[in-house]
Amino acid sequence: RKEVEQDPGPFNVPEGATVAFNCTYSNSASQSFFWYRQDCRKEPKLLMSVYSSGNEDGRFTAQLNRASQYISLLIRDSKLSDSATYLCVVNTPYSGAGSYQLTFGKGTKLSVIP
Amino acid sequence: SQTIHQWPATLVQPVGSPLSLECTVEGTSNPNLYWYRQAAGRGLQLLFYSVGIGQISSEVPQNLSASRPQDRQFILSSKKLLLSDSGFYLCAWSQRQGVGQPQHFGDGTRLSIL
Numbered sequence: 001r002k003e004v005e006q007d008p009g010p011f012n013v014p015e016g017a018t019v020a021f022n023c024t025y026s027n028s029a030s031q032s033f034f035w036y037r038q039d040c041r042k043e044p045k046l047l048m049s050v051y052s053s054g055n056e057d058g059r060f061t062a063q064l065n066r067a068s069q070y071i072s073l074l075i076r077d078s079k080l081s082d083s084a085t086y087l088c089v090v091n092t093p094y095s096g097a098g099s100y101q102l103t104f105g106k107g108t109k110l111s112v113i114p
Numbered sequence: 115s116q117t118i119h120q121w122p123a124t125l126v127q128p129v130g131s132p133l134s135l136e137c138t139v140e141g142t143s144n145p146n147l148y149w150y151r152q153a154a155g156r157g158l159q160l161l162f163y164s165v166g167i168g169q170i171s172s173e174v175p176q177n178l179s180a181s182r183p184q185d186r187q188f189i190l191s192s193k194k195l196l197l198s199d200s201g202f203y204l205c206a207w208s209q210r211q212g213v214g215q216p217q218h219f220g221d222g223t224r225l226s227i228l
Contacts, residue, residue, distance in 0.1 A: 032215075032216075034216050041224070042221075042222070043204055043219035043220060043221055043222045044158070044204075046216045046217075049216065087158075089216075101160065102208075102216075102217055104158040105157065106156065106157035107157065
């Protein structure tokens, strides 16, 4: 099982739609979770952290289900500018020495259509 | 505020030539530093990370090497480039303290090997 799995998409949605992305991770010891956004031919940028209680930032809502090892990102009222690839990122234990590394999913591509 | 600078933005090199990509971070001390590669249409692959000057960990066997001569400087090198070294190279930093800090990326270097 891959460490971090995402549906690659693409998700093609009309402006104003609500879209949800899902992500699963394999290591139950993971402790921190993030969503990044990557525009075409650009670097990934941190979109938001994901907390156990769920968190919201404007039109974006992130949720975490530790029991199912599942993370989600919901985008409401999609804008054209939301078109990008969304990367699910999980910190996983590394080398058994108490250190952690971030593991990136391959991303889900979103295209918002006028 | 912290900033990360990476250069050059694009690079075209012949097979067998050497490589040197540089990354510097400003506005923070003792950061963790990372080099990633992203091949076309694929996810981020961690190449090297460093927790301090002269401390380099390699994630995958390859003909690349990394060095950290100063606290906020991270260099990716190769003596002889291969065609398979083409890709998008990204430098990133994170705070050292705390588990699973998010990483922040430079603008990236797009490397084409001819």
